[in-house]
Amino acid sequence: MARAATTTDAFNAVAEPRRREILDALAGGERSVTDLVEHLGVAQPVVSKHLRVLREVGLVGVRDEGRARIYRLEAGPLRAVYDWVKGYERLWSERFDLLDTVLEDLRAERGPGQQPESPESSQEDDHDQP
Incomplete structure (x- = not known):
C-alpha cells in the first residue's frame, strides 16, 4: 500500500517529530523562521520545508512583517487528531484504574512501610537457595 503524502491531513503532518517540535514552539506564540531555526x-531550509507542509494542511498560518515571515499555530486541524485519540481515553482510564487496584492490593499484602522487592533482589535470593 502506498504511503499517504504528508500534506494530505494533520495526521500525516504531525507524524514527523520535527514538525511536532515546530508546533510545540508555535504553541507559545508567533515566531519568525529565524527564531524557529535558532530554537x-x-x-x-529544513525548518522551511516543514513549515510548508504544516501550512499546506492548515496547521500554521503566516504573515509578512517587513522582510520576516511570522508563523502562528492554527490548531483547528488538530481537532481531528484529538477526536481520534479521545476515543482511547476510556480504555486508558480503565487500565489505570485497574493498575491502581493491583498496586493497592500489593501494598496491603506487604503491610505498611514495606518496600517491594526489586527483580534483582528476588533473583539473588533464588540463587542462594540449594
Whole structure:
C-alpha cells in the first residue's frame, strides 16, 4: 500500500517529530523562521520545508512583517487528531484504574512501610537457595 503524502491531513503532518517540535514552539506564540531555526538548532531550509507542509494542511498560518515571515499555530486541524485519540481515553482510564487496584492490593499484602522487592533482589535470593 502506498504511503499517504504528508500534506494530505494533520495526521500525516504531525507524524514527523520535527514538525511536532515546530508546533510545540508555535504553541507559545508567533515566531519568525529565524527564531524557529535558532530554537530547533537545525538549518533554515529544513525548518522551511516543514513549515510548508504544516501550512499546506492548515496547521500554521503566516504573515509578512517587513522582510520576516511570522508563523502562528492554527490548531483547528488538530481537532481531528484529538477526536481520534479521545476515543482511547476510556480504555486508558480503565487500565489505570485497574493498575491502581493491583498496586493497592500489593501494598496491603506487604503491610505498611514495606518496600517491594526489586527483580534483582528476588533473583539473588533464588540463587542462594540449594
